[in-house]
Amino acid sequence: MKTLDIATVSKRSGLPASALRYYEEKGLIASVGRQGLRRQFAADVLQRLNLIALGRAAGFSLDDIARMFGPDGRPAIDRERLSAKADEVDRTIVRLTALRDTLRHAAACPASDHLACPSFQRLMRQVEGTR
Amino acid sequence: MKTLDIATVSKRSGLPASALRYYEEKGLIASVGRQGLRRQFAADVLQRLNLIALGRAAGFSLDDIARMFGPDGRPAIDRERLSAKADEVDRTIVRLTALRDTLRHAAACPASDHLACPSFQRLMRQVEGTR
DNA sequence: GGGTGGCCTCAAGTCGGCTTGAGTTCGGAG
DNA sequence: CTCCGAACTCAAGCCGACTTGAGGCCACCC
Numbered sequence: 548m549k550t551l552d553i554a555t556v557s558k559r560s561g562l563p564a565s566a567l568r569y570y571e572e573k574g575l576i577a578s579v580g581r582q583g584l585r586r587q588f589a590a591d592v593l594q595r596l597n598l599i600a601l602g603r604a605a606g607f608s609l610d611d612i613a614r615m616f617g618p619d620g621r622p623a624i625d626r627e628r629l630s631a632k633a634d635e636v637d638r639t640i641v642r643l644t645a646l647r648d649t650l651r652h653a654a655a656c657p658a659s660d661h662l663a664c665p666s667f668q669r670l671m672r673q674v675e676g677t678r
Numbered sequence: 679m680k681t682l683d684i685a686t687v688s689k690r691s692g693l694p695a696s697a698l699r700y701y702e703e704k705g706l707i708a709s710v711g712r713q714g715l716r717r718q719f720a721a722d723v724l725q726r727l728n729l730i731a732l733g734r735a736a737g738f739s740l741d742d743i744a745r746m747f748g749p750d751g752r753p754a755i756d757r758e759r760l761s762a763k764a765d766e767v768d769r770t771i772v773r774l775t776a777l778r779d780t781l782r783h784a785a786a787c788p789a790s791d792h793l794a795c796p797s798f799q800r801l802m803r804q805v806e807g808t809r
Numbered sequence: 810g811g812g813t814g815g816c817c818t819c820a821a822g823t824c825g826g827c828t829t830g831a832g833t834t835c836g837g838a839g
Numbered sequence: 840c841t842c843c844g845a846a847c848t849c850a851a852g853c854c855g856a857c858t859t860g861a862g863g864c865c866a867c868c869c
Contacts, residue, residue, distance in 0.1 A: 553816075564816075565858060573856095583865055584817050594793055601805055604777055609856070622792055626785045633781035636774050643771050646735055650764035654757045661753055662725055671728060674735065684846075695846075696828060704826095714835050715847050739825070 550579055550587035560596045574613050575599055598622065605632055642677040649674055681710055681718035691727045705744050706730055729753065736763055773808040780805055 557564045570576045571586070576595055578586040602612040617623030649670040658664040688695045701707045702717070707726055709717040733743040748754030780801040789795040 563858080566856085568817090569857060581817095584815095585866085586816085591793075597802060597806065598793075601777070601780065601802060604773065604805065605781060624784060624792070629781050629785035633778050633785060636778040636781065640771055640774050640778065642735065643767050643774070646732065647764050647767040647771065649732065650736060650760050650767065653755060654760040654764060661755070662722075662729075671732060674732060675728065694828080697826085699847090700827060712847095715833095715845095716836085717846085741825090 549590060551590060551592065552582070553578075553586045553588065556588050556592060556596075559593055562596065570596075570599070570609075573609055575609060575616075605636060607632070638677065642674065645670065645673045645677055680721060682721060682723065683713070684709075684717045684719065687719050687723060687727075690724055693727065701727075701730070701740075704740055706740060706747075736767060738763070769808065773805065776801065776804045776808055 551559075553564050553567055556562075556567060560567075562570075567576065568586075571578060576588070576592050576599075579589050580587050599609075599612055602615070603609075607615075615622060615624050649667070652667060652670055653661050656664055656667060658667070661667040682690075684695050684698055687693075687698060691698075693701075698707065699717075702709055707719070707723050707730075710720050711718050730740075730743055733746070734740075738746075746753060746755050780798070783798060783801055784792055787795055787798060789798070792798040
Protein backbone atom coordinates (compact mmCIF):
# COMPACT_ATOMS: atom_id res chain seq x y z
CA MET A 548 0.00 0.00 0.00
CA LYS A 549 1.37 3.33 -1.04
CA THR A 550 1.73 5.72 1.86
CA LEU A 551 1.65 9.48 1.80
CA ASP A 552 4.26 11.70 3.25
CA ILE A 553 2.97 14.43 5.60
CA ALA A 554 4.00 17.07 3.09
CA THR A 555 1.84 15.42 0.45
CA VAL A 556 -1.12 15.14 2.77
CA SER A 557 -0.67 18.76 3.69
CA LYS A 558 -0.58 19.81 0.08
CA ARG A 559 -3.56 17.73 -0.96
CA SER A 560 -5.73 18.56 2.01
CA GLY A 561 -4.78 22.20 2.26
CA LEU A 562 -4.04 21.81 5.96
CA PRO A 563 -0.68 22.88 7.35
CA ALA A 564 1.52 20.11 8.67
CA SER A 565 1.19 21.53 12.16
CA ALA A 566 -2.58 21.01 12.01
CA LEU A 567 -2.08 17.43 10.86
CA ARG A 568 0.25 16.75 13.77
CA TYR A 569 -2.33 18.33 16.06
CA TYR A 570 -5.08 16.12 14.64
CA GLU A 571 -2.92 13.08 15.15
CA GLU A 572 -2.24 14.06 18.73
CA LYS A 573 -5.98 14.39 19.27
CA GLY A 574 -6.55 10.98 17.80
CA LEU A 575 -8.44 12.20 14.76
CA ILE A 576 -6.07 10.68 12.30
CA ALA A 577 -3.29 8.11 12.61
CA SER A 578 -0.01 7.84 10.87
CA VAL A 579 1.03 4.40 9.72
CA GLY A 580 4.70 4.82 10.48
CA ARG A 581 7.73 6.86 9.72
CA GLN A 582 10.28 7.15 7.02
CA GLY A 583 13.21 8.36 9.02
CA LEU A 584 11.51 10.98 11.12
CA ARG A 585 8.72 11.74 8.72
CA ARG A 586 5.20 10.59 9.29
CA GLN A 587 3.59 8.49 6.63
CA PHE A 588 -0.15 8.29 6.22
CA ALA A 589 -2.37 5.77 4.50
CA ALA A 590 -4.09 7.17 1.43
CA ASP A 591 -7.53 7.12 3.04
CA VAL A 592 -6.47 9.80 5.48
CA LEU A 593 -7.55 12.32 2.88
CA GLN A 594 -11.11 11.09 2.97
CA ARG A 595 -11.00 11.12 6.72
CA LEU A 596 -9.83 14.70 6.65
CA ASN A 597 -12.77 15.51 4.40
CA LEU A 598 -15.06 13.93 6.93
CA ILE A 599 -13.45 15.97 9.67
CA ALA A 600 -13.87 19.15 7.66
CA LEU A 601 -17.49 18.21 7.15
CA GLY A 602 -18.02 17.78 10.86
CA ARG A 603 -16.29 21.06 11.59
CA ALA A 604 -18.49 22.81 9.07
CA ALA A 605 -21.49 21.33 10.82
CA GLY A 606 -20.32 22.90 14.04
CA PHE A 607 -18.92 19.84 15.77
CA SER A 608 -15.83 20.34 17.88
CA LEU A 609 -12.77 18.21 17.25
CA ASP A 610 -13.53 16.27 20.41
CA ASP A 611 -17.06 15.60 19.20
CA ILE A 612 -15.66 14.34 15.93
CA ALA A 613 -13.08 12.17 17.63
CA ARG A 614 -15.90 10.46 19.54
CA MET A 615 -17.69 9.74 16.26
CA PHE A 616 -14.92 7.47 15.13
CA GLY A 617 -15.16 4.25 17.08
CA PRO A 618 -12.09 2.79 18.73
CA ASP A 619 -11.80 0.58 15.65
CA GLY A 620 -11.26 3.70 13.62
CA ARG A 621 -14.41 3.37 11.55
CA PRO A 622 -17.04 6.03 11.69
CA ALA A 623 -19.46 4.99 14.42
CA ILE A 624 -21.83 7.80 13.94
CA ASP A 625 -24.77 8.29 16.20
CA ARG A 626 -27.75 8.71 13.87
CA GLU A 627 -29.76 10.59 16.39
CA ARG A 628 -27.08 13.13 16.88
CA LEU A 629 -26.69 13.51 13.17
CA SER A 630 -30.37 14.07 12.78
CA ALA A 631 -30.38 16.57 15.60
CA LYS A 632 -27.46 18.32 14.01
CA ALA A 633 -29.22 18.41 10.67
CA ASP A 634 -32.17 20.10 12.35
CA GLU A 635 -29.85 22.54 14.01
CA VAL A 636 -28.16 23.35 10.73
CA ASP A 637 -31.59 23.83 9.25
CA ARG A 638 -32.49 26.38 11.90
CA THR A 639 -29.22 28.14 11.21
CA ILE A 640 -30.14 28.29 7.55
CA VAL A 641 -33.48 29.91 8.32
CA ARG A 642 -31.76 32.39 10.55
CA LEU A 643 -29.08 33.22 8.05
CA THR A 644 -31.66 33.66 5.35
CA ALA A 645 -33.46 36.30 7.39
CA LEU A 646 -30.11 37.84 8.12
CA ARG A 647 -29.09 37.95 4.49
CA ASP A 648 -32.35 39.70 3.62
CA THR A 649 -31.72 42.22 6.34
CA LEU A 650 -28.23 42.90 5.09
CA ARG A 651 -29.42 43.29 1.52
CA HIS A 652 -32.06 45.70 2.66
CA ALA A 653 -29.60 47.72 4.67
CA ALA A 654 -27.31 47.90 1.67
CA ALA A 655 -30.07 49.06 -0.63
CA CYS A 656 -32.29 51.19 1.60
CA PRO A 657 -31.76 54.90 1.12
CA ALA A 658 -32.75 55.82 4.67
CA SER A 659 -29.84 57.50 6.40
CA ASP A 660 -30.61 55.85 9.67
CA HIS A 661 -31.64 52.25 9.45
CA LEU A 662 -32.93 52.26 12.95
CA ALA A 663 -35.68 54.55 11.75
CA CYS A 664 -36.64 52.46 8.74
CA PRO A 665 -39.75 50.38 9.38
CA SER A 666 -38.81 47.58 7.04
CA PHE A 667 -35.37 47.34 8.56
CA GLN A 668 -36.97 47.03 11.95
CA ARG A 669 -39.32 44.37 10.71
CA LEU A 670 -36.43 42.40 9.25
CA MET A 671 -34.48 42.75 12.44
CA ARG A 672 -37.36 41.39 14.43
CA GLN A 673 -37.52 38.49 12.03
CA VAL A 674 -33.89 37.68 12.67
CA GLU A 675 -34.55 37.90 16.38
CA GLY A 676 -37.54 35.67 16.05
CA THR A 677 -35.49 32.75 14.79
CA ARG A 678 -33.30 32.51 17.82
CA MET B 679 -35.30 60.83 29.32
CA LYS B 680 -35.67 57.69 31.30
CA THR B 681 -32.45 55.80 31.69
CA LEU B 682 -31.94 52.11 32.21
CA ASP B 683 -29.90 50.58 34.93
CA ILE B 684 -27.29 48.03 33.81
CA ALA B 685 -29.26 45.28 35.53
CA THR B 686 -32.32 46.16 33.48
CA VAL B 687 -30.35 46.23 30.25
CA SER B 688 -28.84 42.90 31.16
CA LYS B 689 -32.22 41.38 31.81
CA ARG B 690 -33.84 42.77 28.69
CA SER B 691 -30.98 42.00 26.35
CA GLY B 692 -30.11 38.66 27.82
CA LEU B 693 -26.46 39.66 28.03
CA PRO B 694 -24.61 39.39 31.33
CA ALA B 695 -23.53 42.64 32.92
CA SER B 696 -19.91 41.68 32.39
CA ALA B 697 -20.50 41.53 28.64
CA LEU B 698 -22.13 44.95 28.72
CA ARG B 699 -19.15 46.41 30.55
CA TYR B 700 -16.91 44.74 28.02
CA TYR B 701 -18.90 46.23 25.13
CA GLU B 702 -18.66 49.63 26.73
CA GLU B 703 -14.93 49.28 27.12
CA LYS B 704 -14.69 48.39 23.45
CA GLY B 705 -16.73 51.43 22.54
CA LEU B 706 -19.70 49.49 21.22
CA ILE B 707 -22.14 51.05 23.59
CA ALA B 708 -21.95 54.08 25.87
CA SER B 709 -23.40 54.66 29.27
CA VAL B 710 -24.97 58.04 29.90
CA GLY B 711 -23.81 58.36 33.48
CA ARG B 712 -23.93 56.75 36.83
CA GLN B 713 -26.25 56.54 39.73
CA GLY B 714 -23.76 56.14 42.49
CA LEU B 715 -21.52 53.50 40.99
CA ARG B 716 -24.06 52.03 38.67
CA ARG B 717 -24.04 52.64 34.98
CA GLN B 718 -27.13 54.06 33.40
CA PHE B 719 -27.93 53.57 29.76
CA ALA B 720 -30.21 55.40 27.37
CA ALA B 721 -33.17 53.33 26.26
CA ASP B 722 -31.93 53.00 22.70
CA VAL B 723 -29.01 50.92 23.87
CA LEU B 724 -31.26 47.91 23.50
CA GLN B 725 -31.73 48.52 19.83
CA ARG B 726 -28.02 49.03 19.50
CA LEU B 727 -27.43 45.71 21.20
CA ASN B 728 -29.79 44.12 18.70
CA LEU B 729 -27.76 45.62 15.92
CA ILE B 730 -24.61 44.29 17.49
CA ALA B 731 -26.14 40.83 17.80
CA LEU B 732 -27.12 41.07 14.16
CA GLY B 733 -23.59 41.90 13.15
CA ARG B 734 -22.19 39.08 15.25
CA ALA B 735 -24.61 36.66 13.65
CA ALA B 736 -23.39 37.83 10.27
CA GLY B 737 -19.88 36.96 11.30
CA PHE B 738 -18.52 40.43 12.00
CA SER B 739 -16.09 40.75 14.85
CA LEU B 740 -16.75 43.25 17.60
CA ASP B 741 -14.02 45.43 16.17
CA ASP B 742 -15.64 45.34 12.76
CA ILE B 743 -18.91 46.35 14.31
CA ALA B 744 -17.33 49.15 16.29
CA ARG B 745 -16.00 50.59 13.06
CA MET B 746 -19.48 50.54 11.59
CA PHE B 747 -20.70 53.07 14.08
CA GLY B 748 -19.32 56.43 13.11
CA PRO B 749 -17.64 58.62 15.69
CA ASP B 750 -20.99 60.41 16.01
CA GLY B 751 -22.45 57.19 17.29
CA ARG B 752 -24.82 56.71 14.36
CA PRO B 753 -24.53 53.65 12.24
CA ALA B 754 -22.26 54.64 9.36
CA ILE B 755 -22.56 51.44 7.53
CA ASP B 756 -20.60 50.82 4.42
CA ARG B 757 -23.11 49.58 1.85
CA GLU B 758 -20.52 47.76 -0.13
CA ARG B 759 -19.36 45.82 2.84
CA LEU B 760 -22.92 44.98 3.73
CA SER B 761 -23.57 43.76 0.25
CA ALA B 762 -20.39 41.72 0.28
CA LYS B 763 -21.39 40.27 3.61
CA ALA B 764 -24.83 39.42 2.30
CA ASP B 765 -23.20 37.51 -0.54
CA GLU B 766 -20.95 35.77 1.89
CA VAL B 767 -23.87 34.78 4.07
CA ASP B 768 -25.58 33.54 0.95
CA ARG B 769 -22.66 31.29 0.13
CA THR B 770 -22.73 30.02 3.67
CA ILE B 771 -26.39 29.18 3.23
CA VAL B 772 -25.71 27.18 0.09
CA ARG B 773 -22.94 25.37 1.86
CA LEU B 774 -25.00 24.62 4.93
CA THR B 775 -27.84 23.37 2.78
CA ALA B 776 -25.57 20.82 1.14
CA LEU B 777 -24.27 19.97 4.57
CA ARG B 778 -27.73 19.47 6.00
CA ASP B 779 -28.62 17.13 3.18
CA THR B 780 -25.45 15.18 3.81
CA LEU B 781 -26.21 14.89 7.49
CA ARG B 782 -29.76 13.79 6.82
CA HIS B 783 -28.53 11.18 4.43
CA ALA B 784 -25.94 9.91 6.88
CA ALA B 785 -28.62 9.66 9.53
CA ALA B 786 -30.97 7.73 7.27
CA CYS B 787 -28.66 5.65 5.12
CA PRO B 788 -28.46 2.03 6.23
CA ALA B 789 -24.92 1.52 4.92
CA SER B 790 -22.65 0.59 7.78
CA ASP B 791 -19.79 2.55 6.34
CA HIS B 792 -20.71 5.89 4.86
CA LEU B 793 -17.43 6.18 3.14
CA ALA B 794 -18.47 3.33 0.93
CA CYS B 795 -21.88 4.77 0.08
CA PRO B 796 -21.92 6.40 -3.34
CA SER B 797 -24.60 8.94 -2.51
CA PHE B 798 -22.78 9.94 0.65
CA GLN B 799 -19.68 10.49 -1.39
CA ARG B 800 -21.59 12.53 -3.92
CA LEU B 801 -23.06 14.69 -1.15
CA MET B 802 -19.67 15.13 0.40
CA ARG B 803 -18.22 16.30 -2.87
CA GLN B 804 -21.08 18.75 -3.12
CA VAL B 805 -20.21 20.22 0.26
CA GLU B 806 -16.60 20.45 -0.81
CA GLY B 807 -17.62 22.08 -4.03
CA THR B 808 -19.14 25.06 -2.27
CA ARG B 809 -15.97 26.11 -0.53
C1' DG C 810 30.37 14.69 1.93
C1' DG C 811 28.43 18.79 3.16
C1' DG C 812 24.60 22.17 2.86
C1' DT C 813 20.01 23.15 3.45
C1' DG C 814 15.47 22.82 3.85
C1' DG C 815 11.88 20.34 5.77
C1' DC C 816 10.51 17.39 9.35
C1' DC C 817 10.78 16.36 14.36
C1' DT C 818 9.40 17.38 19.73
C1' DC C 819 7.79 20.08 23.43
C1' DA C 820 6.42 24.11 25.50
C1' DA C 821 4.56 28.34 25.09
C1' DG C 822 1.97 31.84 22.68
C1' DT C 823 -2.18 33.76 20.06
C1' DC C 824 -6.88 35.35 19.26
C1' DG C 825 -11.64 36.68 20.28
C1' DG C 826 -14.95 37.25 23.49
C1' DC C 827 -15.91 37.11 27.52
C1' DT C 828 -15.81 35.24 32.61
C1' DT C 829 -13.93 35.01 37.16
C1' DG C 830 -11.85 36.48 41.42
C1' DA C 831 -10.31 39.67 44.83
C1' DG C 832 -11.04 43.50 47.11
C1' DT C 833 -14.16 47.86 47.37
C1' DT C 834 -18.31 50.88 47.43
C1' DC C 835 -22.75 51.78 47.53
C1' DG C 836 -28.39 52.14 47.27
C1' DG C 837 -32.22 50.66 49.41
C1' DA C 838 -34.76 47.56 52.81
C1' DG C 839 -35.70 46.80 57.67
C1' DC D 840 -28.24 53.10 61.18
C1' DT D 841 -26.88 49.01 59.69
C1' DC D 842 -26.70 45.28 56.42
C1' DC D 843 -27.03 42.78 52.30
C1' DG D 844 -26.74 42.17 47.72
C1' DA D 845 -25.39 44.03 43.67
C1' DA D 846 -22.18 46.97 40.94
C1' DC D 847 -17.70 48.59 40.66
C1' DT D 848 -12.39 48.09 39.00
C1' DC D 849 -8.47 45.66 37.48
C1' DA D 850 -5.97 41.84 36.43
C1' DA D 851 -5.93 37.30 35.34
C1' DG D 852 -7.93 33.17 33.50
C1' DC D 853 -10.41 30.25 30.01
C1' DC D 854 -11.67 27.83 25.63
C1' DG D 855 -10.79 25.88 21.10
C1' DA D 856 -7.88 25.22 17.47
C1' DC D 857 -4.03 25.88 16.14
C1' DT D 858 0.67 28.43 15.36
C1' DT D 859 5.21 29.63 16.67
C1' DG D 860 9.81 29.20 18.53
C1' DA D 861 13.82 26.86 20.11
C1' DG D 862 16.75 23.34 19.52
C1' DG D 863 17.69 18.84 17.01
C1' DC D 864 17.86 15.32 13.12
C1' DC D 865 18.09 13.69 8.63
C1' DA D 866 17.06 12.74 3.44
C1' DC D 867 18.35 14.43 -0.63
C1' DC D 868 20.77 17.32 -4.15
C1' DC D 869 25.05 18.97 -5.97
